[in-house]
Amino acid sequence: MTEYESVIQKGPATKAEERRERAVLVGVERPGLPWPLESSLAELERLADTAGADVVATTTQRLDAPNPRTFVGTGKADEIAELARSHEADLVIFDDELTPSQQANLEKVMDKSVKVIDRTALILDIFALHATSKEGRLQVRLAQNQYLYPRLRGMWAHLASNRMGGGVGSRFGEGESQLEVDRRMVRKRITSIRRELERLSDVRSLQRESRYGSGMFKVALAGYTNAGKSSLINRLTGADVLSYDKLFATLDSTTRKFELPEGREVTVTDTVGFIQKLPTTLVEAFKSTLDEIAGADLILHVIDASSPEFEGQIEAVCEVLDQIGAQSIPTIATFNKCDLLDAETLAGLKRRYPSARFVSARSGEGIEELVGAIAQAASSADAKLDVLVPYQRGDLVSLAHERCHIISESHEATGTRLQLLAAPAFVSAFSPYLVSDDDA
Ligand SMILES: Nc1nc2c(ncn2[C@@H]2O[C@H](COP(=O)(O)OP(=O)(O)OP(=O)(O)O)[C@@H](O)[C@H]2O)c(=O)[nH]1
Numbered sequence: 534m535t536e537y538e539s540v541i542q543k544g545p546a547t548k549a550e551e552r553r554e555r556a557v558l559v560g561v562e563r564p565g566l567p568w569p570l571e572s573s574l575a576e577l578e579r580l581a582d583t584a585g586a587d588v589v590a591t592t593t594q595r596l597d598a599p600n601p602r603t604f605v606g607t608g609k610a611d612e613i614a615e616l617a618r619s620h621e622a623d624l625v626i627f628d629d630e631l632t633p634s635q636q637a638n639l640e641k642v643m644d645k646s647v648k649v650i651d652r653t654a655l656i657l658d659i660f661a662l663h664a665t666s667k668e669g670r671l672q673v674r675l676a677q678n679q680y681l682y683p684r685l686r687g688m689w690a691h692l693a694s695n696r697m698g699g700g701v702g703s704r705f706g707e708g709e710s711q712l713e714v715d716r717r718m719v720r721k722r723i724t725s726i727r728r729e730l731e732r733l734s735d736v737r738s739l740q741r742e743s744r745y746g747s748g749m750f751k752v753a754l755a756g757y758t759n760a761g762k763s764s765l766i767n768r769l770t771g772a773d774v775l776s777y778d779k780l781f782a783t784l785d786s787t788t789r790k791f792e793l794p795e796g797r798e799v800t801v802t803d804t805v806g807f808i809q810k811l812p813t814t815l816v817e818a819f820k821s822t823l824d825e826i827a828g829a830d831l832i833l834h835v836i837d838a839s840s841p842e843f844e845g846q847i848e849a850v851c852e853v854l855d856q857i858g859a860q861s862i863p864t865i866a867t868f869n870k871c872d873l874l875d876a877e878t879l880a881g882l883k884r885r886y887p888s889a890r891f892v893s894a895r896s897g898e899g900i901e902e903l904v905g906a907i908a909q910a911a912s913s914a915d916a917k918l919d920v921l922v923p924y925q926r927g928d929l930v931s932l933a934h935e936r937c938h939i940i941s942e943s944h945e946a947t948g949t950r951l952q953l954l955a956a957p958a959f960v961s962a963f964s965p966y967l968v969s970d971d972d973a
C-alpha cells in the first residue's frame with residue numbers, strides 16, 4: 534500500500550475512534566454571498582463535530598476576491614499558522630473549496646503536523662464515516678479519489694517532506710516517478726469503481742423496474758441535511774430509518790410502501806440530504822442514489838421550519854434538484870418541526886407559503902393533511918384511457934381491476950371495452966389497445 538492509499542483507506546473510517554482532533558476554522562466574507570458567514574461557519578463547526586474534530590478557534594477575513602495562491606491574503610495565512618500553533622491544532626478547515634495548489638501552498642505555511650482541508654474534504658470524510666451499503670461506500674470512494682487525484686502532488690510533497698526531513702529539493706527526483714505511479718493507480722481505481730457502480734446501478738434499476746413496474750406512484754423525500762426526512766418516512770410508513778441530530782445521518786436510500794387512505798399504494802423513498810456548497814464530485818458520485826429523486830413522480834421537499842437559515846437551505850436544495858434534473862417534478866414544500874414554532878411564527882409561514890404543508894414528524898401534527906396532498910397528487914397523475922382489450926389479454930383486464938380505477942366496462946365482440954383511470958406507469962401497457970376517437 535502506498536502512503537496515499539493509506540491516507541485514503543485509513544483516514545476517516547477510524548477517526549471517530551481516535552482522539553478527537555483540534556480544528557481551526559477559516560471563513561472568508563465576500564461580496565454577494567447568499568449565506569451569512571456566521572451561519573455558514575456554525576454549520577462548518579457542526580460538520581467538524583460530526584467528523585470527530587473540536588473547534589478550538591475560528592478566524593475570518595473580508596476579501597473582494599480570493600488570493601489565487603493561498604485563498605486568504607499572505608499575512609492572514611501566517612496569522613492562521615500562528616493561531617493553529619498556539620491552539621495546538623491538528624487541522625485547519627476552510628469553509629470554501631480550495632484549489633489543489635492553494636491547499637498545497639497553505640500547508641507549506643503551516644507547521645508540518647497541521648493538515649489543511651476544505652469543506653469538501655470534511656463532507657467527504659463524514660460521508661466515509663456514515664456509508665454503510667456497498668454502493669454507498671463505493672460512491673464515497675469514487676468521490677474521494679476524484680478529489681484526491683489533482684491533489685496528489687501536494688499530498689506527496691507533504692508526506693515526502695515529513696519522511697525526508699523536508700526542504701526544497703528533497704521533494705522531487707525519485708519521488709516524481711512515484712507520483713506518476715500513484716496518479717496512474719488512482720486513475721485506474723476511479724475507472725474500476727465507476728465500472729462497479731455502473732453494474733450496481735443496473736441491478737438497482739432492474740429492482741426499481743420490478744418495484745415500480747407495478748405502477749406505483751413514487752414519492753421521494755428530498756431536503757437539507759437534518760431537516761427530518763428520515764423522521765418523516767418513519768412517521769409515514771413505520772420504517773425504522775436511523776435518525777439523529779447529526780449532519781448526513783442518512784446516505785443510503787430506503788424505499789417503503791405506503792398505503793393511502795383510499796387503498797392505493799405508493800412508495801416513499803428517503804435519501805441523502807443536501808447542503809450548501811455540496812461538492813460537485815459528490816453529486817456526480819452519488820448519481821445513482823440521487824436518481825431515486827430524479828425518477829420520482831412527486832418530491833416532498835422537507836424543510837426545517839425551525840432553522841433560522843431555512844430560506845438559504847431551500848435555495849441550496851433547489852440548486853441540487855436542478856443539477857440532477859429534478860426541477861420539473863411536482864414538489865410539495867413540506868415544513869417540518871412545526872412543533873418547535875410558536876403559533877404566530879407558524880401563522881406567518883403559512884401566509885408566506887400558502888401552497889406548502891406544515892407538519893411535525895415528531896408530534897404527528899399535519900401528517901394527515903400531507904397524506905391527503907400526496908393522494909391528490911397521485912390521482913392527478915392518472916391518465917384517462919379508453920381501451921378495447923382483446924380476450925386473450927385477460928392479464929390486462931386483471932391489471933385494470935387490481936391497480937386502476939375503472940369507470941366503465943363492457944364486453945364487445947373482439948374484447949373487453951374499458952374506460953379507466955391509470956397511473957402513468959400503466960399507460961404503455963394499455964396503449965396498443967387504445968380506442969381512438971375514429972373507432973368509437
Ligand atoms: N422537534 C422536532 N425535531 C425533529 C422533527 N423531525 C426530526 N426532528 C429531529 O431532527 C433531527 C434530524 O432528523 P432526521 O430525520 O435524522 O433528519 P434527516 O433529514 O433525515 O437528516 P440527514 O439524514 O442527516 O440528512 C433528529 O434529531 C430528529 O429527532 C420534528 O418534527 N420536530
Ligand SMILES: [Mg+2]
Nearest residue numbers: 762763782783
Ligand atoms: Mg436522514
